[in-house]
Amino acid sequence: MPTVTLTVNGRSVTADVDSRTLLVQMLRETLHLTGTHVGCDTSQCGACVVHVDGKAVKSCTTLAVQCDGASVVTIEGLAQDGKLHPMQEAFREHHGLQCGFCTPGMIMSAVDIVNRKGIVDEATIREELEGNICRCTGYHNIVRAVEAGAKAMVSGTPVRQAAE
Amino acid sequence: MYPFKYQKAATVRGAVSLLKKAEEPKLLAGGHTLLPTMKQRLASPKTLIDLSAAGLSGIEQKGRSIVIGAMTTHAEVANSPVVQQAIPALAKLAGHIGDPQVRHRGTIGGSVANNDPAADYPAALMALGAVVHTSKRKIPAEEFFAGMFSTALDEDEIITKVAFPIPSKAAYVKFPNPASRYAIVGVFVAKKGSNVRVAVTGAGSNGVFRHEAMEQALAKRFNPKSLEGIATPAADMNGDIHASADYRAHLVGVIARRAVAAATA
Ligand SMILES: Cc1cc2nc3c(=O)[nH]c(=O)nc-3n(C[C@H](O)[C@H](O)[C@H](O)COP(=O)(O)OP(=O)(O)OC[C@H]3O[C@@H](n4cnc5c(N)ncnc54)[C@H](O)[C@@H]3O)c2cc1C
Ligand code: FES
Ligand code: FES
Numbered sequence: 079m080p081t082v083t084l085t086v087n088g089r090s091v092t093a094d095v096d097s098r099t100l101l102v103q104m105l106r107e108t109l110h111l112t113g114t115h116v117g118c119d120t121s122q123c124g125a126c127v128v129h130v131d132g133k134a135v136k137s138c139t140t141l142a143v144q145c146d147g148a149s150v151v152t153i154e155g156l157a158q159d160g161k162l163h164p165m166q167e168a169f170r171e172h173h174g175l176q177c178g179f180c181t182p183g184m185i186m187s188a189v190d191i192v193n194r195k196g197i198v199d200e201a202t203i204r205e206e207l208e209g210n211i212c213r214c215t216g217y218h219n220i221v222r223a224v225e226a227g228a229k230a231m232v233s234g235t236p237v238r239q240a241a242e
Numbered sequence: 243m244y245p246f247k248y249q250k251a252a253t254v255r256g257a258v259s260l261l262k263k264a265e266e267p268k269l270l271a272g273g274h275t276l277l278p279t280m281k282q283r284l285a286s287p288k289t290l291i292d293l294s295a296a297g298l299s300g301i302e303q304k305g306r307s308i309v310i311g312a313m314t315t316h317a318e319v320a321n322s323p324v325v326q327q328a329i330p331a332l333a334k335l336a337g338h339i340g341d342p343q344v345r346h347r348g349t350i351g352g353s354v355a356n357n358d359p360a361a362d363y364p365a366a367l368m369a370l371g372a373v374v375h376t377s378k379r380k381i382p383a384e385e386f387f388a389g390m391f392s393t394a395l396d397e398d399e400i401i402t403k404v405a406f407p408i409p410s411k412a413a414y415v416k417f418p419n420p421a422s423r424y425a426i427v428g429v430f431v432a433k434k435g436s437n438v439r440v441a442v443t444g445a446g447s448n449g450v451f452r453h454e455a456m457e458q459a460l461a462k463r464f465n466p467k468s469l470e471g472i473a474t475p476a477a478d479m480n481g482d483i484h485a486s487a488d489y490r491a492h493l494v495g496v497i498a499r500r501a502v503a504a505a506t507a
């Protein structure tokens with residue numbers, strides 16, 4: 079079995095996995111990081127989005143072996159020192175979730191959008207969230223959350239203060 | 243997915259020799275077509291040869307051409323200042339393939355080798371008169387695409403790069419499937435001197451094709467009005483749950499006019 083070494087949320091991990099193992103399986107089943115979800119398993123829904131070497135990818139359509147040596151960030155890696163990431167805080171503040179199933183993928187995609195584009199307008203957010211599907215919210219509050227989260231990420235001002 | 247052996251090639255030559263000796267091999271690029279197909283058990287290669295470390299990504303301008311390495315991702319093409327400056331239509335095309343996550347993994351080589359009849363890149367290669375460079379030879383786009391999901395590639399041949407001559411005017415307009423973003427109809431028009439090419443993807447029952455009647459009309463006058471009255475035979479169109487052949491034939495005219503308008507804007 080191939081040996082795969084990843085840096086996951088800043089921690090180095092090594093595991094022997096079957097070549098077929100998807101990145102999402104390694105994260106969930108080997109490393110027990112179950113924050114990354116599997117919605118469709120067909121690369122449509124975005125519930126499985128994580129960052130690989132700084133880029134948002136669908137971990138259900140990526141083999142773990144393809145990521146050998148890479149740095150992976152999952153939803154568990156966003157909060158620092160017990161404080162939510164500004165984008166997580168924005169989803170809470172703006173009620174950007176209902177059942178929460180799509181949320182980890184939405185937030186990882188949202189952070190990627192801001193990393194690439196900075197502060198973004200509504201139209202850009204809607205276009206950029208093309209690969210993330212939500213069955214509950216109707217997207218409205220997700221878009222508002224991403225807008226607020228982007229501002230908080232870029233300015234460094236906490237979401238709550240910015241919302242007041 | 244059925245089990246397979248995973249191997250990473252460090253060079254193109256290494257990948258070619260693996261292709262020749264490995265058991266039922268298949269090349270792995272971004273995996274965004276191949277892995278879903280393997281999950282559905284529509285493909286079951288015994289060996290996957292990963293090209294990611296074979297030094298095949300990168301974009302450069304060489305004379306009057308833009309040369310893009312096979313492993314260059316859609317996002318890299320979309321964001322490349324070189325492509326944006328020389329062939330903005332190509333950067334825009336790459337920036338509208340699938341979604342951001344697909345664009346971070348999917349590659350031009352994988353897309354071209356797969357020749358999905360609804361893929362975007364084949365239209366760009368045909369309209370711009372691109373040349374596909376492989377581990378063995380150089381193949382003009384016209385000879386490369388050989389009908390739906392089929393190409394001129396030999397079993398042990400690897401795409402290394404694609405060279406796109408820089409046009410004077412070009413545009414790509416796609417009528418996307420609202421769910422997958424693949425083209426229901428996509429038209430790429432390109433003008434270079436007095437030569438005009440119109441390539442249509444998504445619509446034809448035999449994959450990407452050049453629309454010669456439109457090319458002749460546009461060579462006389464490069465204006466959307468020149469396309470009025472030019473019919474596209476529905477008999478040559480693909481019909482499926484997403485759109486009937488008649489509807490696609492109609493859309494080809496509409497989208498082609500929009501593409502010419504965008505190229506002249
Ligand atoms: C949700 C989703 C939406 C998408 N939307 C679109 C869209 O709107 N438009 C569009 O055009 N495409 C779309 N795609 C397809 C996407 O662009 C794929 O990434 C692309 O078609 C295949 O590229 P890849 O690098 O992933 O190739 P892979 O899946 O790794 O490989 C595809 C095939 O090409 C072969 N191959 C790969 N590289 C080479 C090479 N260098 N030489 C020879 N053979 C090679 C492989 O062996 C395999 O048979 C979408 C895909 C997904 C999952
Ligand atoms: S689970 Fe990966 S895209 Fe849906
Ligand atoms: S909150 Fe339920 S799927 Fe998005």
